[in-house]
Amino acid sequence: MNKSAKIYVAGHRGMVGSAIVRRLNALGYLNIVVRTHAELDLCNQAAVNGFFADEKPDAVVLAAAKVGGIHANNTYPAEFIFQNLMMECNVVQAAHANNCQHLLFLGSSCIYPKLAEQPMTETALLTGTLECTNEPYAVAKIAGIKLCESYNRQYGRNYRSVMPTNLYGENDNFHPENSHVIPAMMRRFHEAKVRGDSEVVVWGTGTPMREFLYVDDMAAASVHVLLLDDDTYQTNTQPMLSHINVGTGVDCTIRELAETMQRVVGFEGKLVFDTTKPDGTPRKLMNVDRLKKLGWEYSIDLETGLKKTYAWFLNNVEGLRQV
Ligand SMILES: NC(=O)C1=CN([C@@H]2O[C@H](COP(=O)(O)OP(=O)(O)OC[C@H]3O[C@@H](n4cnc5c(N)ncnc54)[C@H](OP(=O)(O)O)[C@@H]3O)[C@@H](O)[C@H]2O)C=CC1
């Protein structure tokens, strides 16, 4: 893609969208179009159509979404399915209607069946029952993949999808209940250390396994897939199965994550597991062979990424985004 291409990054103030803008800028892509949620509500079809007609971007990265951890997904299922479906439908259709040939859609590893064979390959999609705590969000993300595939099949568009594993890093949402496990734990451990508490609560049994990817790696992978030439991309994907897993291929238990977090934050008290809280899916490890064949691998391991995130947290603790 030409360095002067106009690229619309939806969700540029979010954790991933902000990292994607940094990555594009670092590669010399400076013609980036952005709108805040307040300036452009992507659930509003007329507003989205007007924006695309005015701006006519050459490419779109759809990193805007209704996002949250296990509790938020389980508590606000209507918001998760409705808003995500609306944003995807509006953006994909408006991109097509305005002759935008390139689009990158961000899904999630929760699209795969709860008990999918591990590590999960892209072919596991739609082969079994989803995890109930995030089924509505997962259904919306599956619809996003199928939207892209359908516009590719019918209109010859080049709309690609990446399925990230659990992400973390600077600009994350540190809300005590609605966030994902890493920001929630980091904040709770930090506050416990500052107060001198003797113990800290971890949700669930500690036995579920998760794979974590640092946000700068996610941004690098996303831009890599967006910029791949058509031949390389098409020889490594199939027209009816266009999504690509993004992860490390390495996972750990939630207990192991909590122990690593203790070291990084410097909290010396005890861990207490609250088994009244849901565990969610027992394991969701990505098979990342397809992405490796396409020329990309992660570089930031969990402990390094947690240290970077904690350093960022300490510098930004006063103005944390919490939604
Ligand atoms: N975080 C994770 O662990 C994972 C994330 N993903 C996916 O990656 C993508 C980015 O997630 P992440 O950066 O973590 O999420 P964030 O919550 O950090 O960012 C989401 C962004 O979307 C914007 N947004 C939400 N609703 C609207 C709307 N109606 N109109 C316009 N903008 C809107 C938000 O703006 P505002 O803040 O102003 O509301 C925010 O900038 C999403 O597609 C998510 O599903 C996938 C797997 C794991």
Ligand SMILES: C[C@H]1O[C@H](OP(=O)(O)OP(=O)(O)OC[C@H]2O[C@@H](n3cnc4c(=O)[nH]c(N)nc43)[C@H](O)[C@@H]2O)[C@@H](O)[C@@H](O)C1=O
């Ligand atoms: C990215 C992914 O995120 C969500 O799925 P999830 O992987 O289950 O996400 P989570 O990060 O919230 O939890 C991971 C594990 O960690 C445990 N856990 C311990 N202590 C805390 C804690 O304090 N907070 C949270 N949130 N979880 C905790 C928690 O009980 C669970 O076993 C999806 O809904 C969906 O949005 C999606 O795609």
